[in-house]
Amino acid sequence: MDVDAFVLAHRPTWDRLEHLIKRRRELTGPEVDELVDLYQRVSTHLSIVRTANADPVIVGRLSGLVAQARAAVTGAHAPLWREFVRFWTVSFPVVAYRSRWWWLSTAFAFFAVAVVIAVWVSGSPEVRAMIGTADEIDQMVNNDFAAYYSEHPAGSFALQVWVNNAWIALQCLGFAILLGIPIPYVVFQNAANLGVAAGLMFGAGKGDIFLGLITPHGLLELTAVFLAAGAGMRLGWNVISPGDRPRGQVLAEQGRAIGAVAGGLVAVLLVSGLIEALVTPSPLPTAARIAIGVAAEIAFLAYIFYFGRKAERAGETGDVEDAPDVVPVG
Secondary structure: OOOOHHHHHHHHHHHHHHHHHOOOOOOOHHHHHHHHHHHHHHHHHHHHHHHHHHHHHHHHHHHHHHHHHHHHOOOOOOOOHHHHHHHHHHHHHHHHOOOHHHHHHHHHHHHHHHHHHHHHHHHHHHHHHOOEEEEEEEEHHHHHHHHOOOOOOOHHHHHHHHHHHHHHHHHHHHHHHHHHOOHHHHHHHHHHHHHHHHHHHHHOOOOHHHHHHHHHHHHHHHHHHHHHHHHHHHHHHHHHHHOOHHHHHHHHHHHHHHHHHHHHHHHHHHHHHHHHHHHHOOOOOHHHHHHHHHHHHHHHHHHHHHHHHHHOOOOOOOOHOOOOOOOOOO
């Protein structure tokens, strides 16, 4: 984007908004409506210049204008349903989409580690002997692994799974405060655990059971964890390398965006937990259970890429400060 041309084209709008803010106690009805309209337009301009990493002076001026306009606006607050719709069509998907290379790279590294460990465990009796005795491994591959998904009532099991997975995801997001440095270790731990389980099951000739039980819920569940990890590491990197913007500003913006990811993943992990509790242990054919998991994964990725790309092209960042909190009146 040509920032100079953008500023030249929109400076009259900014000047007009500034003028209305200064006269906010004397505005007529039409001028109040104009103030609300200009506030929303300048909020969009702020999102665009932030995305373009424009001059901090320009960002600072627009941030100040938007803050003053928000305080001066006398229009009606947007109803809660609008905020709910905006969250699911803008805030959450755009943050996930803008972090896509981070969490896709995390997914690649995760599966690379898991596959290497699985091959190592399945092909080495010595390694399996270090993990457990022959009786312990036999109990796990022939009973415990499958029983895990059906030994508890579906409702309580879904809650247990949801809490556990939400905790892992929130750990990744929380570690963003530490610049994301601990996140690779958390991801590695989970990859190693999956690799060991896969290695033991495949080594015992139970690979089909392993895939049939893991795939239905695991695709969506792991994608949620990858997204949390990717968003957390992206925040850490942006603080380390903020470009020409102050680190405090970047941290505030990215921190608010991380909040959108946390809120969205609560719902995503709830869905994966329900699949794990209701679909994974069900008597449905393995192919049907896997198809449900694949369909859920495809639907989630399509949702992220459709709404996320659309919101990014509109200049959205997922920062709640950019969300208009009023609607025009009159």
